[in-house]
Amino acid sequence: MSRPGVAPDPPINLEVDDEGTHREERKTGGNRSEVTMSASLAPECNEVKERYDSCFLKWYSEKYLRGKGTTDECANLFKDYKKCLTGALKERGIDKMLEEAREDHKENDAQHMRRGCKTLCGPFNSYMED
Amino acid sequence: MKVFSNEESFDYSWEEVSTANWRKYCPWNDKSTHVIAVDTLSRSVDTTTGILRTERLITCKQSAPKWLASLMGGTDISQVFETSYVDPESKKVTMVSQNLTFANIINVRETVVYQPLSAARTQFKQEAQITALCGGWQKVKTAVEDATVTRFRENAVKGKEGFESVLEMSRRVFSEEKSRQNQSTEKMAL
Numbered sequence: 001m002s003r004p005g006v007a008p009d010p011p012i013n014l015e016v017d018d019e020g021t022h023r024e025e026r027k028t029g030g031n032r033s034e035v036t037m038s039a040s041l042a043p044e045c046n047e048v049k050e051r052y053d054s055c056f057l058k059w060y061s062e063k064y065l066r067g068k069g070t071t072d073e074c075a076n077l078f079k080d081y082k083k084c085l086t087g088a089l090k091e092r093g094i095d096k097m098l099e100e101a102r103e104d105h106k107e108n109d110a111q112h113m114r115r116g117c118k119t120l121c122g123p124f125n126s127y128m129e130d
Numbered sequence: 131m132k133v134f135s136n137e138e139s140f141d142y143s144w145e146e147v148s149t150a151n152w153r154k155y156c157p158w159n160d161k162s163t164h165v166i167a168v169d170t171l172s173r174s175v176d177t178t179t180g181i182l183r184t185e186r187l188i189t190c191k192q193s194a195p196k197w198l199a200s201l202m203g204g205t206d207i208s209q210v211f212e213t214s215y216v217d218p219e220s221k222k223v224t225m226v227s228q229n230l231t232f233a234n235i236i237n238v239r240e241t242v243v244y245q246p247l248s249a250a251r252t253q254f255k256q257e258a259q260i261t262a263l264c265g266g267w268q269k270v271k272t273a274v275e276d277a278t279v280t281r282f283r284e285n286a287v288k289g290k291e292g293f294e295s296v297l298e299m300s301r302r303v304f305s306e307e308k309s310r311q312n313q314s315t316e317k318m319a320l
Contacts, residue, residue, distance in 0.1 A: 038168035101211040
């Protein structure tokens, strides 16, 4: 996924170490006031979420934005987080609400994913620039 | 229907802004405290376009005016569903979101776009369409829409301030990290 026009080394901010673990989290044992990621709606998922978020942020800034991010290296961590979250959403009855919203949002994909619909989506693509 | 729109600029590169945006609501942001949780539901990179598509669930806790709270069943927790698209080729982040909670009373659809203004400046554009759905009384609908627009305006100010501190902290931590790495490289060289 090499792209022309992508700056080779943009200034990127990171404070995740090489193991993908969060420095602050390690130091404080996961004290929410010390961590630098947002919380999960399910407190029991905070730990796996933090691990996934840190991994993603590192991948996003170091690989994806530099045109080297074709594979999702955090897939395994996401699986753990997702497993925890799915149960929590079900428990809270949010899963059904989500399904409906998800259907609604499929319309947005045509507009924002540029999937061979240049003529169809052309007029809509530019509405934010007006 | 009411429309709320807002435009801001940040003195940071698009790469910095789009990275920090993933943790806009972390504890470094002490202004947007109404956002209590952000969960990622799905994430994928489109193989043809390279666009990163993410679905998130955003949980807010915000006390509404008393009359509105009673209309909304007394709960102060609400949830928003967001789909975002990052196009690294054209350097554009687009985030589309809608309310999940109170969907029978009000429909809020928001679009946020981050695009570079220059190598060191990024533009933030926000537009929200707010439509009250509660039957019959126009007066009630208008009041609900107005209250929501007011809330958007308040949150927009806090959002800008809060995100500025996240950007600042991100840059500081990054440079600290970098100098530490340089130091250890120097030590190794000795």
